[in-house]
Amino acid sequence: MLNVALIGLGYWGRNLLRVLSGNPRLKLAAVVDLRPDLKEKLALSHPGVAAHDDVAAVMTDPAIDAVVIATPVASHYMLARAALEAGKHVMVEKPMCASVAEATDLMARARLYGLNLMVDHTFLFHPAVRKLGELVHSGALGQISYFDSQRVNLGLFQPDVNVIWDLAPHDLSIINFLFGCQPIDVEASGYRHFDRGSADIAYLTLHYPGNLIAHLNLSWMSPVKVRRIAIGGSAQMAVWDDLNRDEPVKIYDSGITFHPQQDRERLLPSYRIGSVHSPRVAGPEPLVEVVEHFRRVILGEEACLTDGAFGLSIVRTLEQAQAQLDANFSRLGTLGPQEGTAAMRAVDQ
Amino acid sequence: MLNVALIGLGYWGRNLLRVLSGNPRLKLAAVVDLRPDLKEKLALSHPGVAAHDDVAAVMTDPAIDAVVIATPVASHYMLARAALEAGKHVMVEKPMCASVAEATDLMARARLYGLNLMVDHTFLFHPAVRKLGELVHSGALGQISYFDSQRVNLGLFQPDVNVIWDLAPHDLSIINFLFGCQPIDVEASGYRHFDRGSADIAYLTLHYPGNLIAHLNLSWMSPVKVRRIAIGGSAQMAVWDDLNRDEPVKIYDSGITFHPQQDRERLLPSYRIGSVHSPRVAGPEPLVEVVEHFRRVILGEEACLTDGAFGLSIVRTLEQAQAQLDANFSRLGTLGPQEGTAAMRAVDQ
C-alpha cells in the first residue's frame, strides 16, 4: 500500500489530513508541521501517523512513496524539488509555485526522475465544474463567447500572496479544464488598500483564442460573499452560483440571433428567452476524488488531470497578470494608498 | 406657464411624454417625431399637444420656452445647438452628446445665450441613489475605497452606440454624484461578438483621487439581469440591488481593521461582521422629479444638479474609455470576431 506524507497542517492541510487518513486504499504514514503540540494531538486523533517537525524526516524515509505539500506558496518549489530529488511522487497545493521558472524546473525534474507531479486544483473534481464541462464539451452551450467570474468576500487576507494568486487559480483552472486553451492576452488592474499590504481587489480580463473573453472580479473586501461564474454560449448560457445550495447550476435556454437586413448594412437582433433548467449536481467530496486520483495516477491507473504542465499553465497566467498589475501600479505612480490618505488604514497608534 | 416641446418618441421619449403631460405646472405644447401616424395618435391621447414631423416647427415657434431632446445620441448635439440658438432652454437625454468637443461647444453656447442646459441623468433622482448619497456624504460609510457595479442583461442592443455609451453613463453619473470627482485614469476592455456590431461586453476600471477604485461590468449578453452596485467604506459597506423589490439597499456593518504587530513588519487583519440594515427606500418616480427640477431650474428656483458641466464630465470619461477600448482592440489585432469564426454570428443565408 502507498505510504504518503503530508507537509503542512494549515487550513487546507487539515482537510488533507482528514481525507488522506480516510482513504482506505493508501496509508498516511507521516505529517510534518512546526506547531509545538503536533505530536500530542496527532497521537490522540491519528495514533498510527508519525509526527515530525522537520521535512528531512520524511524526505529521507525510504518507506514514504509520495509527499503532499500544503504549505505557503513561497515554499512549494523547494519542498517539491526536495521530494522529487528524494524519489517521491508529489502533490502540491495550488498554485503550483511562485513562478514559471520554478514550475518549469519542477516539471523537468519530475520527467527526469520518472515521478508524478500533480497540483491540487480541487475544483476540477467538483460536481458543478464537471457538469459545466459536460455542457461545454458536448456542445450544448454552442460556441462559447464569454466566461465571467465574481469571486469576492470579506477577508481571509493571505500573508504571502495577493488576491490574484489566492483566488484566480480557481477560475483559471476551470477555464483551462473547460476550454483547454491559454490566454493570448492578459490585462490586470487592482488596488491595495492597506499600507504594506498586497493587492486586495483585482480585475483580470483575459482574451482566449476562438473569440472567448474571460473576466475575473476578485476581492477580499466585499461584505457579501459571491461565488458566481457565468458562461455565455451561442446556444445556451450557464450560471454556477456556488452559494446556491438548492440550484447551484442553471442553464438558460436564452440567446441572441442576428438577422441580416435587405440592405446588408445592419443586423437586426432577436432575443430568445426560454426556460431555465437546473440539473441535479451531486457527487462525492472533491478532495476525496483528488486524493484518490493522485493514488491512481501513481499506480498508473489514470492519466493525471492536473499534472505539472497544467499547473504551469496556471502559474504562467498568474505571472502575466502580476506583471500587468505591477505595470499598472507603476503607471499610476502609486503602490496603493498614500501615507496620510489610506482609505482603511491600519490602526497604528 | 412654461411651454415645452418634446423631440423624439422612442422608448424613453414615451416616458417623457407621459411625465411632461402629467406635470400640471408646465405645458407640453408640441411633440416632434417622424412616425407617420403620430398626429392621429396624439390627437386621440393628448388632444391639446401639437404634433410635428420637423424640428423646425418648434425651433421657430416663439411660444416654446424649452425643448426636451430624446433622440439617438448622434443627433443630440445638432438638436441641442439648434434649440439654444433658437433661444430655448434645453434638457437632453444622457449621454449629453457624442464627444467632449460637442459638449464643450454646447456649454459655451448655453452660457453665452444665458440659457439652461440640463442632461437627464435620471438616476440622480432615484430614491436609492439619494439614500446612497446620504450614506456617503454623511460619512456613515467612512472613507470609500471601492465602487463595484454589475449592469448586465440580455440584449437591448442599441443601433448607434456600444454597451459603454449605453450603460456606463448610469454608473458614471452616480459616481460623480456620490464622490464629486473625475477619474485620474480610465482602463477599458471589451468584446464585440457580432460582425458589424459594436462592443456588447465591456469592463471599465477607473481610478479616482483619494484611493477610490471603480469597476463597471457592462454587458448586453447575460441571460440573467443584474443591476447591482457595491460601495466599500472603511466604516460600513453598502449594496444596492435594483432588482430586489423588498430590500434594494443594504448596509453592512462589516469591515476590516489592520493591527500593527510588534515587529512592525506585518499587520494582522481583524474582520468585523455585523448586522445588516435595509432602510426604507421610497419616493416619487425619478423622471417626475427630473422634469419638475428642469422646470424649477428654468424659473431660477433651483440650481441645476445635472447641468452641462456635469454632462460633459460623463462624456469625457466615456471618450477616454472608448479610446482605451479602441487601443485594446488594435493591440489585439481584432475588432471582434474574425470572418468564419464568429462566436454567435449572424444567420447570413
Add this chain to the structure above:
Amino acid sequence: MLNVALIGLGYWGRNLLRVLSGNPRLKLAAVVDLRPDLKEKLALSHPGVAAHDDVAAVMTDPAIDAVVIATPVASHYMLARAALEAGKHVMVEKPMCASVAEATDLMARARLYGLNLMVDHTFLFHPAVRKLGELVHSGALGQISYFDSQRVNLGLFQPDVNVIWDLAPHDLSIINFLFGCQPIDVEASGYRHFDRGSADIAYLTLHYPGNLIAHLNLSWMSPVKVRRIAIGGSAQMAVWDDLNRDEPVKIYDSGITFHPQQDRERLLPSYRIGSVHSPRVAGPEPLVEVVEHFRRVILGEEACLTDGAFGLSIVRTLEQAQAQLDANFSRLGTLGPQEGTAAMRAVDQ
C-alpha cells in the same frame, strides 16, 4: 359591436376601465360610479364613454348589451340580478356574491332569461396557472396529493369582507380549475386582531376526493408579501412563486417511493432528488383575456370557463369555511381580542 357598461371604479374597476376601453372588438359605452368628479375626469380621459351616478341609467338603456360589476361583494347580487332582469349579460367580480342562496338565484335567472353570467376569476387566465393546468392535466405531475398555498402580505384590510372572502377565492378557483372537484370537508380557523374588525388571519384545510388535501395560509398581517403555491404529485412537484420575476414556476423532478419489505410490515421510503425545471411563463395580461373571453362567450364563440356554476362552487366553499370559522370563534368563546388585552388595538383616545 357589443355595448358594455362598467359599474364601479374602485381599484379593480379602474383596471377594467383600462382593459374594456382598450379592447377594439367591443365598445365601453358607459361607466357608473358615485364619485362626484367622475363626469369631468372621464370626459377628459375617455371622451366617448357616458358617465352616470345611477345604475338605473344603464339598466334601462336598451343599447347596453352587457354589464360588468366591480362593486363591493355585498352589492353583487342585487346589481347582477337587476342587470339580468333588464336582459343584459353579466360579468361580476369574484367572489360572485355573498351566499349560496344568492348564487343559486342568479344562476337560475341567467338560465331562465338565456343570458350569460360570468365571474371574473382572473387567475384562471394567468399564464402561470395555465402552465400549472398543463402539468396537472397532462399527468406530468402524476397523482396529486397536496395543494399548499401561502397568500400573505401586510394589509389591504377590506371593509366589507374578511381575509377568507378576500383571498381564498384566488386559491379556490385555481384548485377548481386544476382538479375539477369540490371539497368533501372544509376546516377553517383564524383570528381577528382588532376590535370591530373581521378575521385578518385564516387557515383553511380542505379535503378533496382522490386523496387530495389543500391548505391555505391567508393573512393581512405579514410584513413580507408571499404568494406561493406548492403542488405535490407522485411523479413531480411544482411550485409557483408569483413574486419571482425570473422563474415563477419551478418543477421539481423529486419524489418519494415506498418499497414493501419482505415481512410486509413496513415500507422503506426512497427519496429521489432530481433536477429543477423552470419553464418560460409568458402571455398576455390575464384581465385582457378575461374581457375578450366574456365577449366571445356572449357571441357564442366560446364556452364560459368561469360561469355561474363555477362561481357558485367557490361561494359554497367560502360559506362552509365561514361557518367553520364562526363555530370556532364560538367554541373559543371569543370573537377576537378581549377588551383591555387587544394585541394591536385601535388607538382609541
Add this chain to the structure above:
Amino acid sequence: MLNVALIGLGYWGRNLLRVLSGNPRLKLAAVVDLRPDLKEKLALSHPGVAAHDDVAAVMTDPAIDAVVIATPVASHYMLARAALEAGKHVMVEKPMCASVAEATDLMARARLYGLNLMVDHTFLFHPAVRKLGELVHSGALGQISYFDSQRVNLGLFQPDVNVIWDLAPHDLSIINFLFGCQPIDVEASGYRHFDRGSADIAYLTLHYPGNLIAHLNLSWMSPVKVRRIAIGGSAQMAVWDDLNRDEPVKIYDSGITFHPQQDRERLLPSYRIGSVHSPRVAGPEPLVEVVEHFRRVILGEEACLTDGAFGLSIVRTLEQAQAQLDANFSRLGTLGPQEGTAAMRAVDQ
C-alpha cells in the same frame, strides 16, 4: 469529574457522541448501541470510552453519574425510568416521551429521587432563537399576535412517529420559550399518503392566552426545504429563515395601526412599512451549549431551562394534537389513502 453514558448512536446520537467527548469538563465513560461493530469502531475513534450492547451495563455501573438517551421515542420512558431508578441524572432526546402519563411519571420519579431530568430541546440554545427571545422579552416587537411556522422538506420519514411528533416539538419548544404559556386550544389536521404509514403532512393551529395564535405547517412531502418562523407584533415583526445563511433573522419595522373614525362605527387602518434590520446572529454550536447546560444543572450551577415540566408541556400539546388528528381521520372516514387510490402508493409488485 462527571461520568456520562450515552445510549443510542443514531443520527442525533452521533452528534451527541462528538459533543459529549469534546467537552473537557465531563467524561464520556460509556456508549450503548446494538450495532455489531460498535466496539471496534469506538476503540479506534474514542479509545477511552467503553462500548456496550446492553443498557444494563451502564445502569448497574455505580461510576456512571448521568445518562443521555438518544433512542427512538417509544423507548424514552423505559430507559429514562430505569436510569432514574438506578440513581442517575437523565437527559433525554425530544420529545421527552410518548404520552402525558409517561411524562408525569418520569417527573415524579426525578423529584422523588432528587435527580435531574432534562429534555434536549436543542433549539432553545440556538443563537437565532436566543435573538428572538431578546426581541420578544424586551418588548421590542410589542404585543405578539401570531406565530407562523413552516417546517417542510422532502422525506426523512420516521419509522416510529408521525410528522407531528417529529417536527412540532421544535416549534412548540420555541413558543414555550418565547411566550411561556400553554395553548388553550389545539386544532390539528393532516394526511397520510401511504398505506400503513403515519401522517406525513400536518397543520396545527394553536390558540394561546393573550390573543396569540400559532400555526404550524409541517410536511415530509415538500420538494423544497423551508424552515421559516414569522412572529407578528404590534410594534415590529420578525422572521427567522433558518436556511438564509447571511441574514437568518430579519426584523421588520412595519405594522398596522387602526384609527377610530368620527362615527365610531369603523376603524381606518394605516400601514407603516419601514426599514428591515438583520442583526448578527452567531454563537457556539447549540448542542455544545445543551451538554454544558446539562453538566451545570447536575452540579447545581444553573437552573434547568428544559426540565421535565418543560418537556411535559410539549408532550401534552403533542397528545392533544394527536387526538384532534385522530378525530379528524375518524370523522372523514379515512385513515389516509384508500386501497386502490393511493396517491403515491408503494410499489407493491
